[in-house]
Amino acid sequence: MKFYVTTPIYYINDLPHIGSAYTTIIADILAIWHRMKGDDTFFLTGLDENSVKTVQAAEAKGYKDIQKYTDEMAEKWKNAWQKLNLTYDDFIRTTEERHKKNVIKFFNKIYENGDIYKGVYEGLYCDGCEEFKLEKDAPDGVCPIHKKQLKKIKEENYYFKLSKYRDRILEHIEKNPDFIKPEKRRNEIISFLKQGLIDTSISRPGLKWGIDLPIDKDHKFWVWFDALINYLLPEKYWPPEVQLLGKDIARFHCITWIGMLMSAGYPLPKTMYVHGFFTVNGQKMSKSLGNAIDPISLSEKYTIDGIRYYMLRDISLGEDGDFSEVALKERINNEVVANYSNLFYRITSFIQKNYNGKLPSANYSEKENEILKQISSLVKRYESEMQEYELTKALSTAVEVSTIANKYIQENEPWKIIKENKEKAGSILNFGAQLLRTSVLLYYPFMPNSGKIACEALGIKPEWKDVEKPVLKEGHELKAVMLFKKIET
Numbered sequence: 001m002k003f004y005v006t007t008p009i010y011y012i013n014d015l016p017h018i019g020s021a022y023t024t025i026i027a028d029i030l031a032i033w034h035r036m037k038g039d040d041t042f043f044l045t046g047l048d049e050n051s052v053k054t055v056q057a058a059e060a061k062g063y064k065d066i067q068k069y070t071d072e073m074a075e076k077w078k079n080a081w082q083k084l085n086l087t088y089d090d091f092i093r094t095t096e097e098r099h100k101k102n103v104i105k106f107f108n109k110i111y112e113n114g115d116i117y118k119g120v121y122e123g124l125y126c127d128g129c130e131e132f133k134l135e136k137d138a139p140d141g142v143c144p145i146h147k148k149q150l151k152k153i154k155e156e157n158y159y160f161k162l163s164k165y166r167d168r169i170l171e172h173i174e175k176n177p178d179f180i181k182p183e184k185r186r187n188e189i190i191s192f193l194k195q196g197l198i199d200t201s202i203s204r205p206g207l208k209w210g211i212d213l214p215i216d217k218d219h220k221f222w223v224w225f226d227a228l229i230n231y232l233l234p235e236k237y238w239p240p241e242v243q244l245l246g247k248d249i250a251r252f253h254c255i256t257w258i259g260m261l262m263s264a265g266y267p268l269p270k271t272m273y274v275h276g277f278f279t280v281n282g283q284k285m286s287k288s289l290g291n292a293i294d295p296i297s298l299s300e301k302y303t304i305d306g307i308r309y310y311m312l313r314d315i316s317l318g319e320d321g322d323f324s325e326v327a328l329k330e331r332i333n334n335e336v337v338a339n340y341s342n343l344f345y346r347i348t349s350f351i352q353k354n355y356n357g358k359l360p361s362a363n364y365s366e367k368e369n370e371i372l373k374q375i376s377s378l379v380k381r382y383e384s385e386m387q388e389y390e391l392t393k394a395l396s397t398a399v400e401v402s403t404i405a406n407k408y409i410q411e412n413e414p415w416k417i418i419k420e421n422k423e424k425a426g427s428i429l430n431f432g433a434q435l436l437r438t439s440v441l442l443y444y445p446f447m448p449n450s451g452k453i454a455c456e457a458l459g460i461k462p463e464w465k466d467v468e469k470p471v472l473k474e475g476h477e478l479k480a481v482m483l484f485k486k487i488e489t
């Protein structure tokens with residue numbers, strides 16, 4: 001099985017914040033899980049460098065050479081992702097030759113089939129969104145997302161006949177309930193399409209930065225047309241199993257991009273998953289609004305895994321969620337530490353001290369076999385939630401599994417039993433260690449950094465095979481580690 005996942009490519013007018021890290025982390029979780037299952041996985045992310053915002057940011061910081069600015073920013077973004085240990089397979093920059101070639105190739109296909117024409121655009125434009133706005137979307141002439149005055153422009157543009165594909169796009173969405181997720185976003189796109197669809201501009205004249213339009217040197221590609229084509233980079237993996245995106249860019253992806261692919265004759269992605277926003281006091285967190293939170297300093301304080309856990313646990317994927325440092329701390333202390341890390345330490349240190357770090361033998365009772373059945377059905381549920389991109393639900397299922405393991409150990413009190421019956425206590429610890437292994441693997445995609453340490457200590461590999469089964473053999477060696485520390489401040 002192959003699994004190809006994409007994130008949007010990010011604008012480089014500023015550094016990443018936890019909103020941009022969010023989409024990338026979701027992709028990372030999915031990629032890690034599919035790699036654990038042995039799927040041929042490809043995770044693509046990168047940067048959208050041909051925007052007017054790049055030029056504005058470079059000039060505001062005193063750069064004369066725009067390319068130099070983009071190169072420096074690209075290094076900073078890559079560094080940030082590396083500090084967060086994200087496991088992307090390729091990192092695309094739209095100023096790269098390999099991307100430019102793809103854009104020209106793609107354009108030629110739709111040009112040759114007659115889907116491009118020249119026209120005049122007169123109206124409003126938002127540099128922040130890089131989008132032409134209709135008056136009904138911005139009645140007071142202010143962008144509802146960036147809260148900035150829109151520019152009035154009148155210019156010649158080349159257009160793509162997007163309207164020609166409206167019926168096919170609508171039909172595809174209606175026939176394939178899994179094409180746009182979640183349901184709420186699917187309904188929004190359907191009702192938008194039902195109101196009709198206008199053609200879209202694909203070029204802008206007089207820009208000094210961007211990719212030249214091959215048929216008219218006075219024009220550069222409109223940045224969205226150029227940027228969307230990045231996804232075609234790994235030819236071998238096309239089409240993606242899932243493309244991840246925030247709700248602000250759903251129309252570009254679920255309509256414009258799909259029309260472009262139809263025109264050029266490419267197979268369509270299987271699912272477009274639209275997530276919500278990270279907000280601060282109810283407002284979208286963004287570089288332009290100046291309320292951005294730096295994911296690196298946050299991870300230094302709370303660990304990368306702590307942040308990943310919080311993001312997926314506290315904010316239901318698909319919905320908006322207000323960032324709260326208090327909630328982040330509570331999730332780490334009350335759940336990650338109490339329900340996972342302490343359990344891990346308790347079982348492994350007990351085996352290390354009392355059984356020389358070797359898994360004692362076991363004789364499972366009726367009750368324990370019942371628990372195994374319960375675990376097995378929870379693992380099935382987790383798998384289908386992951387497959388459906390219901391990551392918040394899948395994480396809840398993982399929490400349920402470690403809660404069962406905790407309860408089992410609490411109720412069976414091996415630390416008391418060992419005083420009278422070392423063999424019985426050993427059997428309880430054996431069973432506890434098996435449940436621990438399942439918990440570690442279920443948490444792994446969400447918390448891969450502590451996951452690696454946990455796997456090493458348990459002497460297992462991060463593989464999905466037999467995840468629900470008690471496969472650790474008597475005598476299996478394991479070590480005690482403390483995975484997380486309580487946050488004190």
Ligand code: MSP
Pocket residue numbers: 007008009010011018019020022023048227228229244245246247248249276277278279284285286
């Ligand atoms: N460059 C375009 C995307 C082109 S894709 C062909 C763009 N870039 S962006 O940097 O502004 O945003 C990239 C992604 O980050 C989007 O999915 C966006 O929704 C997401 N986020 C940006 N701010 C966010 C939050 N505050 N919360 C959650 N996601 C957010 O759009």
